Amino acid sequence: MNMKIKESKLLKIGLLVILVICTQLLTKITDTQFYLTQLTMSAYYALLVIGLTVVMGYAGQISLGHAGFFAIGGYLSAALTTHNLIALQAHPLVKGLGSVGMLVSGQDLYGEQLLVFAPWAACILAVLTAAGIAFVLGIPVLKLKGHYLAMATLGFGIIIFRIGLASEYFGEADGISEVPGLTLLPALGPLGSLSVSGDFGLRVENYYVAWGLLCVGLWLLLNLIDSRVGRALRAIHGSEEAAEAIGVDTARFKLNVFVLSAVYAAIAGVFLTHYNGGIGPSEASVMKSVRYVALVAVGGMANIWGTLIMGVGLTFLSLRGVFGSYDDAVFGSILILVMLFAPDGILSLNVKALFISKRTTDGH
Amino acid sequence: MLELKSVHKKFGGLQAVGDVSFSVPAGSIKAVIGPNGAGKTTLFNLIAGNLNLSSGKVIFQGREIQGLKPHQVAALGMARTFQNIKLFHGMTALESVMVGRHVRSRAGFIAGMFHSPATWKEEKEIRDKSMQLLELLGIAEFADTEATSLAFGQQRAVEMARALATEPKLLLLDEPAAGLNIYETAEVGRLITRIRDMGITVLLVEHDMSLVMDISDEIVVLSFGQKIAEDVPLSIQQNPEVIKIYLGEDEEEAVV
Numbered sequence: 149m150n151m152k153i154k155e156s157k158l159l160k161i162g163l164l165v166i167l168v169i170c171t172q173l174l175t176k177i178t179d180t181q182f183y184l185t186q187l188t189m190s191a192y193y194a195l196l197v198i199g200l201t202v203v204m205g206y207a208g209q210i211s212l213g214h215a216g217f218f219a220i221g222g223y224l225s226a227a228l229t230t231h232n233l234i235a236l237q238a239h240p241l242v243k244g245l246g247s248v249g250m251l252v253s254g255q256d257l258y259g260e261q262l263l264v265f266a267p268w269a270a271c272i273l274a275v276l277t278a279a280g281i282a283f284v285l286g287i288p289v290l291k292l293k294g295h296y297l298a299m300a301t302l303g304f305g306i307i308i309f310r311i312g313l314a315s316e317y318f319g320e321a322d323g324i325s326e327v328p329g330l331t332l333l334p335a336l337g338p339l340g341s342l343s344v345s346g347d348f349g350l351r352v353e354n355y356y357v358a359w360g361l362l363c364v365g366l367w368l369l370l371n372l373i374d375s376r377v378g379r380a381l382r383a384i385h386g387s388e389e390a391a392e393a394i395g396v397d398t399a400r401f402k403l404n405v406f407v408l409s410a411v412y413a414a415i416a417g418v419f420l421t422h423y424n425g426g427i428g429p430s431e432a433s434v435m436k437s438v439r440y441v442a443l444v445a446v447g448g449m450a451n452i453w454g455t456l457i458m459g460v461g462l463t464f465l466s467l468r469g470v471f472g473s474y475d476d477a478v479f480g481s482i483l484i485l486v487m488l489f490a491p492d493g494i495l496s497l498n499v500k501a502l503f504i505s506k507r508t509t510d511g512h
Numbered sequence: 513m514l515e516l517k518s519v520h521k522k523f524g525g526l527q528a529v530g531d532v533s534f535s536v537p538a539g540s541i542k543a544v545i546g547p548n549g550a551g552k553t554t555l556f557n558l559i560a561g562n563l564n565l566s567s568g569k570v571i572f573q574g575r576e577i578q579g580l581k582p583h584q585v586a587a588l589g590m591a592r593t594f595q596n597i598k599l600f601h602g603m604t605a606l607e608s609v610m611v612g613r614h615v616r617s618r619a620g621f622i623a624g625m626f627h628s629p630a631t632w633k634e635e636k637e638i639r640d641k642s643m644q645l646l647e648l649l650g651i652a653e654f655a656d657t658e659a660t661s662l663a664f665g666q667q668r669a670v671e672m673a674r675a676l677a678t679e680p681k682l683l684l685l686d687e688p689a690a691g692l693n694i695y696e697t698a699e700v701g702r703l704i705t706r707i708r709d710m711g712i713t714v715l716l717v718e719h720d721m722s723l724v725m726d727i728s729d730e731i732v733v734l735s736f737g738q739k740i741a742e743d744v745p746l747s748i749q750q751n752p753e754v755i756k757i758y759l760g761e762d763e764e765e766a767v768v
Contacts, residue, residue, distance in 0.1 A: 368625040375624030375631065376617050376638070383611045386600025393560060394678050395586035395615030404621055450602065
């Protein structure tokens with residue numbers, strides 16, 4: 149039985165990879181490559197959403213602050229790679245960072261000397277910071293349950309939003325722009341370098357980077373769910389008291405999975421920011437967090453594949469502007485409708501309906 | 513195995529458990545009985561770490577365990593079941609028991625995410641041991657059924673298998689026969705005796721007198737949070753004070 153689960157997991161991921169490749173080829177044939185931009189962005193948002201699924205659907209802990217972790221990743225990476233440190237050149241800390249290769253120097257458009265963090269270093273620092281904040285926030289906050297946890301994480305999201313909006317370092321209402329690309333592989337012989345950036349020439353490459361990252365992230369989470377830790381998380385969801393009674397350190401496991409999902413969110417934030425070349429305060433807004441919760445709910449809560457499909461699908465439609473200026477209203481409505489009519493997610497609704505009709509036809 | 517020394521628990525002004533001391537010798541079955549509200553479940557929660565003692569000591573295998581968290585107590589080799597069954601929604605019977613292997617296995621987040629070869633052997637062992645327990649309790653055929661959708665008696669069996677999966681030295685059973693019919697109760701009695709014969713010490717809270725009298729080596733009687741008697745079943749049955757709290761004040765009636 150275990151083998152069967154493992155095989156079906158690999159089979160599904162294999163199908164996803166084939167679908168990803170076919171989609172790219174289709175856009176090439178039909179000359180609709182412009183769709184790749186939104187598909188790339190959707191993949192990054194979906195990465196956040198599947199991370200949140202493990203916290204909400206499996207461990208049963210709600211978070212209305214995940215846009216905050218996304219923003220911490222995106223903003224920090226953007227700020228570190230754009231703010232000039234030339235004035236602090238002589239500072240021992242800056243010197244130290246330079247000596248380990250974490251800084252790069254160059255010239256800006258006006259020929260001025262620039263000294264900024266190398267994108268890879270900024271990326272790592274941003275993700276680690278998000279993880280650290282999730283850890284420190286999680287220790288007190290995860291003692292709360294239900295509505296109280298929702299409100300506390302909501303408060304955290306609002307704080308991050310206001311910091312982005314108010315601080316000059318993070319560009320206030322304008323956000324941060326002209327963020328350089330994140331180089332993943334240096335140029336090798338005839339092959340150009342591979343970097344996460346909005347460069348039109350790299351659109352196909354970036355599509356594959358995003359979906360590759362999503363597939364790896366998905367594979368890791370599916371493994372986790374199907375492991376000792378995954379069982380412990382589901383047990384916490386079922387009954388925290390009973391989980392404790394058989395030796396699950398519920399506080400530690402809740403904290404670890406919260407940090408893990410914050411890392412997923414921060415990685416999504418970092419990559420999307422470098423891809424877009426900037427980030428603005430709307431990425432940290434509470435409505436974004438509500439949207440992510442809605443996507444987890446519509447996907448079926450404890451269903452990574454469901455949230456992946458819904459996350460990519462609805463985010464793509466939203467990014468294509470299908471919902472117009474009603475965008476946030478659409479996601480709010482989805483949340484209400486799902487809670488009322490399909491608490492196990494849209495996909496489960498269809499499966500159940502099919503099952504019932506099959507059974508009745510069998511019976512007669 | 514387990515020793516309670518002058519255990520007190522106050523909820524606000526209410527003395528839920530007052531000055532209770534007794535010990536549970538290794539390899540025995542000990543029962544705690546008493547009328548509703550006598551503090552039996554509170555006592556369990558104090559032993560298992562779900563509640564903190566107001567004063568007193570709980571000594572498990574020579575070690576003071578008061579103040580430890582429930583998961584730490586469980587890791588030391590004490591497992592429990594609950595009066596109102598607490599199974600994990602959405603998990604099969606087998607998976608529920610597999611969670612019980614938690615403290616006897618190690619794979620963490622990283623190992624789980626990468627599904628490293630080191631975890632394969634452990635996963636297989638977890639699965640095999642859990643399956644054996646389902647067989648022991650006669651519910652192997654329901655391994656892949658969602659635990660919460662099973663019949664009441666089977667749910668109790670899953671809970672007991674889950675507790676046994678932790679390989680406890682001491683098993684706390686909170687009303688294992690509640691809601692069961694007489695046949696099922698007799699079955700539970702045989703099972704508890706078998707668990708004791710496996711070398712696991714058992715402490716149980718139970719209302720069903722026939723079960724308690726049948727299987728217990730010793731009985732502690734609680735009333736209003738106080739220990740009023742501790743003896744072998746036969747003496748407990750003849751103890752006038754126990755008869756008084758169970759059958760009422762009027763002694764003549766009690767004799768009849």
